[in-house]
Amino acid sequence: MDIHTLDLNFLTDEAIASFVVESSDGPVLVETGPHSTLKNLERGLSDLGYGLEDIKHVLLTHIHFDHAGAAWALAQKGAKVYVHPFGYKHLLAPSKLYNSAKRIYGDQMERLWGLMEGIAEENLISVEDGTEIIVGDATFIGWHTPGHASHHIAWQLGDLVFAGDVAGCKIKQGPVVPPCPPPDINIEDWHASIDRILGLKPSRILLTHFGEVSEVETHFNELKEILQDWAAWMKVPFEQGRDPRDVTPEFQAYANGQLKAKGLSEKEVARYDAANPAWMSVAGLMRYWKKKLGA
């Protein structure tokens, strides 16, 4: 069965992927990317000979805008959208989700992420842990894999796993880093979810940011290590009660220093910074410590 990685060209190349699985019963989309890159998704599909209306099934790893932002537009063309039960109500009625992001992105919201409308109940399917979604000769299994988000699903297809953000962010030949946005980063859950995916013994994983990884065990071991490292780093300013805004430039210098030590150029470091901004990890990891240790 053919599987294609579409580059949605969000701000730069190889930042956000959407995947097309060509089943015997038509194409299945895993991740839609943001609504702002819907035209690029449409172009990628048309290169494969499909239109948006040919997509009858959309599997989401989670509801963050970079993964699910365009799902409603595909639902309006007739697709069924599969999502974790905790993400269901936000896609049904997205104003709370959209407005909380808008508070962060302000007047950049539409340019970055586009718009979001609700998905009709008949198009939206809540996926329990271990559920099989069968489309022609393709059997996907949705595994609940919290850590990056409480409502995260990794989709298994045979010996392949679409691992979403539980597998971190790895750009080109660079190292893997954990995207840590608020509100529900949980380090312990994330480690358990990694072990769960490793337990499936995939020969390859597909990362939304970005592409295929075949050294699965090495990849996840590196991710665990840096996740632990970043969490430990953030514990200090958290315990000192510092303002996240003051911590951000220090953390940015720390994380960028790690990338430079691994041989990345200024330009490559900037690409990581854009894909996984420091302010986001500071906010996410501070919130993790606050939930764990109290204010």
Ligand SMILES: [Zn+2]
């Ligand atoms: Zn993401």
